[in-house]
Amino acid sequence: MSDKKKYTNIGRSVPKLDAVEKATGKAVYPQDTNLPGMLYGKILWSKHPHAEILKVDTTEAQKLPGVKAVITAKDMPPTKLGFAQDNPPLKGDKVRSLRDEVAAVAAVDEDTAEKALEMIKVKYKPLPPVFDPEEAMKEGAPQIHAEAKGNRNKLHYAFEYGDVDAARAASDVVVKHRFKLPWVKHCCLAPYSCVARWDESGKLTMYSPTQIPFLYQRDLANILQMPSSKIRVIQPTIGGAFGSKLDLYPNEVICAVLAKKAGQPVLLTYTREEEFKCTPSRQPVIADIEMGAKKDGTLTFRDVFFILDNGAYTSWGATIPYVLMNSVTSLYKCQNIRFDTAIIYTNNMYSGAMRGYGNPQGTFVVERMMDILAEKLGLDALELRLKNCNQPNEVTPQGFKVTTCGLRECLETVAQRLDWKNKRNKGQKETGTLRRGVGLASYIHVGGGARVYRSDGCGAIVKVDDFGHVTLITGSTEIGTGTETVLAQITAEELGVHAEDVTVVNDDSAIKPWDVGIHASRTTFIAGNAAREAAAKVKAEILKTASELLEEPENKLEINDRKVYPKKNPEKTLEIGKVIRKAHFRQHGQAFMAEAFYDPPTEMEDEDYRGNISVTYGFGTQGAEVEVDTETGQVRVLKMVIANDVGRAINPMLLEAQLEGGLSMGVGYALLEKLVVEKGEVLNPSFLDYKMPTVKDMPPVEIVLIETDDPGGPYGAKGIAESGTIPTAAAIGNAVANALGLHLFELPMQPEVVLKAVKAKLAKRD
Amino acid sequence: MKDFEYHSPATLEEACQLLKKYDGQAKVLAGGTDLIPGLYRREIVPEQVINIKGIPSLNFIANEESKGLVLGSLVTFNEIISSPIIEEHYPILKEVAEKIASHQVRNLATIGGNLCNAAPSADSAPILIALDSTVALIEPGGKERTLPLEKFFIGPGETALAPGEILIQVHIPLLKPRTGVSYLKQTSRQALEIAVVGVAALVRLEKKTEKCSLVRLVIGACASTPLRIPAAEKILVGKKIGSQDIEAAAKAASEAVKPITDVRASKLYRKEMVRVQCKRSLEEAISRAKSSPETGME
Numbered sequence A: 001m002s003d004k005k006k007y008t009n010i011g012r013s014v015p016k017l018d019a020v021e022k023a024t025g026k027a028v029y030p031q032d033t034n035l036p037g038m039l040y041g042k043i044l045w046s047k048h049p050h051a052e053i054l055k056v057d058t059t060e061a062q063k064l065p066g067v068k069a070v071i072t073a074k075d076m077p078p079t080k081l082g083f084a085q086d087n088p089p090l091k092g093d094k095v096r097s098l099r100d101e102v103a104a105v106a107a108v109d110e111d112t113a114e115k116a117l118e119m120i121k122v123k124y125k126p127l128p129p130v131f132d133p134e135e136a137m138k139e140g141a142p143q144i145h146a147e148a149k150g151n152r153n154k155l156h157y158a159f160e161y162g163d164v165d166a167a168r169a170a171s172d173v174v175v176k177h178r179f180k181l182p183w184v185k186h187c188c189l190a191p192y193s194c195v196a197r198w199d200e201s202g203k204l205t206m207y208s209p210t211q212i213p214f215l216y217q218r219d220l221a222n223i224l225q226m227p228s229s230k231i232r233v234i235q236p237t238i239g240g241a242f243g244s245k246l247d248l249y250p251n252e253v254i255c256a257v258l259a260k261k262a263g264q265p266v267l268l269t270y271t272r273e274e275e276f277k278c279t280p281s282r283q284p285v286i287a288d289i290e291m292g293a294k295k296d297g298t299l300t301f302r303d304v305f306f307i308l309d310n311g312a313y314t315s316w317g318a319t320i321p322y323v324l325m326n327s328v329t330s331l332y333k334c335q336n337i338r339f340d341t342a343i344i345y346t347n348n349m350y351s352g353a354m355r356g357y358g359n360p361q362g363t364f365v366v367e368r369m370m371d372i373l374a375e376k377l378g379l380d381a382l383e384l385r386l387k388n389c390n391q392p393n394e395v396t397p398q399g400f401k402v403t404t405c406g407l408r409e410c411l412e413t414v415a416q417r418l419d420w421k422n423k424r425n426k427g428q429k430e431t432g433t434l435r436r437g438v439g440l441a442s443y444i445h446v447g448g449g450a451r452v453y454r455s456d457g458c459g460a461i462v463k464v465d466d467f468g469h470v471t472l473i474t475g476s477t478e479i480g481t482g483t484e485t486v487l488a489q490i491t492a493e494e495l496g497v498h499a500e501d502v503t504v505v506n507d508d509s510a511i512k513p514w515d516v517g518i519h520a521s522r523t524t525f526i527a528g529n530a531a532r533e534a535a536a537k538v539k540a541e542i543l544k545t546a547s548e549l550l551e552e553p554e555n556k557l558e559i560n561d562r563k564v565y566p567k568k569n570p571e572k573t574l575e576i577g578k579v580i581r582k583a584h585f586r587q588h589g590q591a592f593m594a595e596a597f598y599d600p601p602t603e604m605e606d607e608d609y610r611g612n613i614s615v616t617y618g619f620g621t622q623g624a625e626v627e628v629d630t631e632t633g634q635v636r637v638l639k640m641v642i643a644n645d646v647g648r649a650i651n652p653m654l655l656e657a658q659l660e661g662g663l664s665m666g667v668g669y670a671l672l673e674k675l676v677v678e679k680g681e682v683l684n685p686s687f688l689d690y691k692m693p694t695v696k697d698m699p700p701v702e703i704v705l706i707e708t709d710d711p712g713g714p715y716g717a718k719g720i721a722e723s724g725t726i727p728t729a730a731a732i733g734n735a736v737a738n739a740l741g742l743h744l745f746e747l748p749m750q751p752e753v754v755l756k757a758v759k760a761k762l763a764k765r766d
Numbered sequence B: 001m002k003d004f005e006y007h008s009p010a011t012l013e014e015a016c017q018l019l020k021k022y023d024g025q026a027k028v029l030a031g032g033t034d035l036i037p038g039l040y041r042r043e044i045v046p047e048q049v050i051n052i053k054g055i056p057s058l059n060f061i062a063n064e065e066s067k068g069l070v071l072g073s074l075v076t077f078n079e080i081i082s083s084p085i086i087e088e089h090y091p092i093l094k095e096v097a098e099k100i101a102s103h104q105v106r107n108l109a110t111i112g113g114n115l116c117n118a119a120p121s122a123d124s125a126p127i128l129i130a131l132d133s134t135v136a137l138i139e140p141g142g143k144e145r146t147l148p149l150e151k152f153f154i155g156p157g158e159t160a161l162a163p164g165e166i167l168i169q170v171h172i173p174l175l176k177p178r179t180g181v182s183y184l185k186q187t188s189r190q191a192l193e194i195a196v197v198g199v200a201a202l203v204r205l206e207k208k209t210e211k212c213s214l215v216r217l218v219i220g221a222c223a224s225t226p227l228r229i230p231a232a233e234k235i236l237v238g239k240k241i242g243s244q245d246i247e248a249a250a251k252a253a254s255e256a257v258k259p260i261t262d263v264r265a266s267k268l269y270r271k272e273m274v275r276v277q278c279k280r281s282l283e284e285a286i287s288r289a290k291s292s293p294e295t296g297m298e
């Protein structure tokens, strides 16, 4: 607390720098692009979930006036997309899901493009499809990719630590259950949209909402078989990402190829329906989990098997066990772990990255089981967690070196704010129609970057001009989370100016230095450290000149409020701009800028999934109070409490907004959201029937920020961006169980599901 | 969206002439909250669209001695919510309007559009039927007729409107003394929701004996049209209603409805919810009848 006072920018709730532009509708998103001669692209999707393509006839479509390019697999390079290189941008011989791209058109307007799509004739030979991963694993199931035996993706994540079998035998209590979690969607406000423009020299500019501009640039170059130096990536305002733009997808490649063939720029924007059906979603999982404990509550082992529906192609969805594993191995202390997965191809749409990256699924399963275990042990669920609570300086089975850890305080704070002692187990004794309950759940997640790629780095360039205006050029990306604002605050703090003095440039691969991408809650931490380092270098230069002017040694000087002054004589101030002008406009003058590249001191996991991938880890607890209507099965969340170890709140307002936004996704996951997928088809591809919580569904949320001042973080901050979503469904699930005295093993806990369970319980009692 | 010709008449006569000219092929546009999404999805591909929003004579709220409340078809749900007349004499209409869509949609959505769109889940229908409302329609030739609202709905998206006919008014009789009304809408979210089940109940109790002299129970979203349940009403009329009677009526309603299974709910769940919500709606209507004023127009 005491050192917080000395900051002028850190800990200040600076409104988002781009808030007004967005709120007034002036921000320019990719779909707002209007280049001279720009055409509109549209994709023809498959009519079958699994079929051979016998013939694609585009003759008629090509003749339609206004059509400038029609492409099929024949126009594409032979390369494939994705981590497993199994996804051709346009499908030539076979379709494997209803969202498969078969052809594409660029025309003078969308209507003409749509008309042209209707004129493309495709002849299919339907093949037997398979939609259920467990069916797909069986012998004799339709084979989706020739290379993938038994429809198993070659990615396989297995982890062992300690001796699970011995620990099971030595346990006093063992519980085992199966959980099933659904497909859900990011629901970005802006549907996916990109623009491709080729110049006369053969250079390609993509206007893209990508979260990974530099990996995107490389991947796109590889697939188009051209040097990446000829690709420039411009990131206009991005209308939400949540992991959905973490990979390069066929639509971007198609857009580029259409533009090349047409010789004109092409805009390709998804409709909301396409956004729901065709962009990768959070993958459904089936989890078989067994956990044990000693009588006194000491956790003995966890043995977990996850089946993931990968869908038809491999994007990052297939790699989520990498993070999902974290909650199984490292949330609360447990010394014997077995974790295994089967990632299964099906004829569904394919899965992708989404906020939390598997951790919401993992945490739901582990934290629901903690409550079930406590019940069986006859222990209080809070006590069980406190007994096995993570601690500072602990090393988890995966080799995560925990530095700061506020989990105990988070648990205790949430319990106190929920009135745990009085409210827990009350509902089960009630007799009326409405039953209340409380529940809580915690999370562990990377909080200091995540070395999932060879570099976890980010570059920054800071320049201060003659008037003392600061520009931060950062490799990182703004996807709506407020990173611009937070990075401006960090830069300003280091330089002794105000966040409002800082212009942040972050939208052009030709200008900004490298960054691995905006993911893994890493930007405040990694890009923040990079910005701080670059700012510190410029500050040193400013102090050098000021030292000449003020005739004081540099270490006796301070910068604050845009002025330099001797520490012992704060009246004797020099405005920063003046210092700079003095050094600039003289012979052998000097410009004030500096760069830094921060790559955290972490390690990639080895092939056994051990390694300290993050500088520090985020912890937090959420608590829920719910009311269940036992006649309708409806669940109302009456109140939520979040206590989060945030290291340091750089911008408390944005931090709380990030947590609340995350929490609303978690509320949706718990109670409302589900893509209804039948025979590979999404039956609710609109906001009418895909139910995100509205503002009225959001309960009052109490947020307690616990500042552990992390030594590795910029001004002590940890990353928290995904955390709001991670434990929410588990906390609500535990509260519902507490209210009803019964357990649900599926999400979302829609009224019909809850009512069925209530009735089954009543039937048993009679 | 396919191209179409667009007209915006300033008077009802002009609108009628246009409708006559296009011989029933033109589509009427009011708030557009049902029509425009339908055009985008290409579920409707009209050649002609006639926007009636510019016709002032279709937009008014009046309380008339003989007809009761008269709503022009263009009255929006937010206008219903903010009308002092409605707040004073027909508070149930405000209550129902507040359960519809969101503030933004209610600024556009009209009562006429809600009825003419004839979605089985339309929220204004069950309560207006329970209130014994009638609708006034006008033919392209200018001839007017009225029809009990109960007879207006034929199927999903299908009404008694003849080609080119426009709904111009809704007439709602004033509530008699000792009469209570209720509308319960079950949804999974708190806003922006289509009813899984909607139940409107009107109950009138006799003076002193508190015997039930009239019931109208109307269910939405559970059949191809809003459905009145005579079997349930019969159980209650003439009785001093006890909880067992309510249970029996709710059960009868649950048996009478013919819901479908869709992404919002299963058939079985809907049937069960009809029972639960009928019970709750009847209880609310009875309690309101008991506390409603004794005097007034009989």
Ligand SMILES: Cc1cc2nc3c(=O)[nH]c(=O)nc-3n(C[C@H](O)[C@H](O)[C@H](O)COP(=O)(O)OP(=O)(O)OC[C@H]3O[C@@H](n4cnc5c(N)ncnc54)[C@H](O)[C@@H]3O)c2cc1C
Binding pocket: B027, B028, B029, B030, B031, B032, B033, B034, B035, B036, B037, B073, B099, B100, B101, B102, B105, B108, B109, B110, B111, B112, B113, B114, B115, B116, B117, B121, B122, B123, B124, B161, B165, B166, B167, B168, B192, B193, B194, B195
């Ligand atoms: C996000 C959203 C949420 C919604 N939530 C709800 C809800 O909670 N409850 C609910 O009941 N509805 C809901 N709706 C549906 C819709 O808003 C209502 O049905 C609304 O009242 C329709 O009125 P409108 O004026 O917009 O009709 P329009 O879309 O203009 O017209 C609807 C139909 O009626 C015809 N029509 C309109 N006026 C007349 C007339 N005077 N004479 C003859 N034909 C006419 C049109 O030709 C068209 O076929 C929702 C819609 C949206 C988009």
